[in-house]
Amino acid sequence: MSNYLLHIETATNICSVCISKGDKIVALFESDDSFSHAKSVTILIEKCLRKAKITMQHLSAVAVSKGPGSYTALRVGSSTAKGICYAMEIPMIAVDTLKALATASQSKDDHENTIYCPMIDARRMEVYASLYNSKMQLISKTNAIIIDENSFNEFYSNGKILKLSGDGAKKCKEILHKNTIDSNTLCSSMHLVALAMEDFKNELFVDIAYFEPTYFKPPNITTPKKLL
Numbered sequence: 001m002s003n004y005l006l007h008i009e010t011a012t013n014i015c016s017v018c019i020s021k022g023d024k025i026v027a028l029f030e031s032d033d034s035f036s037h038a039k040s041v042t043i044l045i046e047k048c049l050r051k052a053k054i055t056m057q058h059l060s061a062v063a064v065s066k067g068p069g070s071y072t073a074l075r076v077g078s079s080t081a082k083g084i085c086y087a088m089e090i091p092m093i094a095v096d097t098l099k100a101l102a103t104a105s106q107s108k109d110d111h112e113n114t115i116y117c118p119m120i121d122a123r124r125m126e127v128y129a130s131l132y133n134s135k136m137q138l139i140s141k142t143n144a145i146i147i148d149e150n151s152f153n154e155f156y157s158n159g160k161i162l163k164l165s166g167d168g169a170k171k172c173k174e175i176l177h178k179n180t181i182d183s184n185t186l187c188s189s190m191h192l193v194a195l196a197m198e199d200f201k202n203e204l205f206v207d208i209a210y211f212e213p214t215y216f217k218p219p220n221i222t223t224p225k226k227l228l
Helices: 039-050 071-088 097-107 169-173 187-203
Strands: 004-010 016-022 024-031 060-067 092-095 114-121 126-132 138-146 161-165 178-183
Touching: 004 071, 004 187, 024 114, 024 187, 039 071, 060 071, 060 138, 060 187, 071 092, 071 161, 071 178, 092 097, 092 187, 097 114, 097 169, 097 187, 114 169, 138 169, 169 178, 178 187
Parallel strands: 004 060, 060 092, 114 161, 161 178
Antiparallel strands: 004 016, 016 024, 114 126, 126 138
16 A cells, blocks of 8 residues: 655745655645745645545655755744644655755756756855766755856866756856756655655654754844834
């Protein structure tokens, strides 16, 4: 009997939820309502459960996108996943947001000469990014990078093609080398399924009590001006 997994993606402005049965997605709902994740995520979960014709009791695990990404949005996804796992006494899986993007990008057009570069927008010309080869091996760990026309030159000089994904791709492609492709792949819970199922089969679960998303940066909190 196939297991039902709930997948939650809230790393960017897209709030995305899906339910998978084995490797197949049986329900998917998304919202891009400008970081209104807190009010959207439970509604999307309810819609997915209705479409899949199951209840919370049928879930075997919850997978959540762990970042990097928006501090507040990641906390919404993490808190929701933890709450469900505690209540239903089921395990939780944390999927690297950038690896999920890279894997989805690779599935569209896989070439040995391609370097996959998932990137999450981090304001201005800064992105959270990592690099993967065609075998989905990490060749440059996740970091906050300020992109300019010389970024990734070491790969271009070796004749590689850089394939971007994520919401940071569009603004970066315009200033990078001509051998840069935007795969037009954005964050979605459906991209978590394959990696989450692999972890589920291998029982690679996170400690619900101590899990924290990968924030990289603290929230952007400003100090209010004093009233005169």
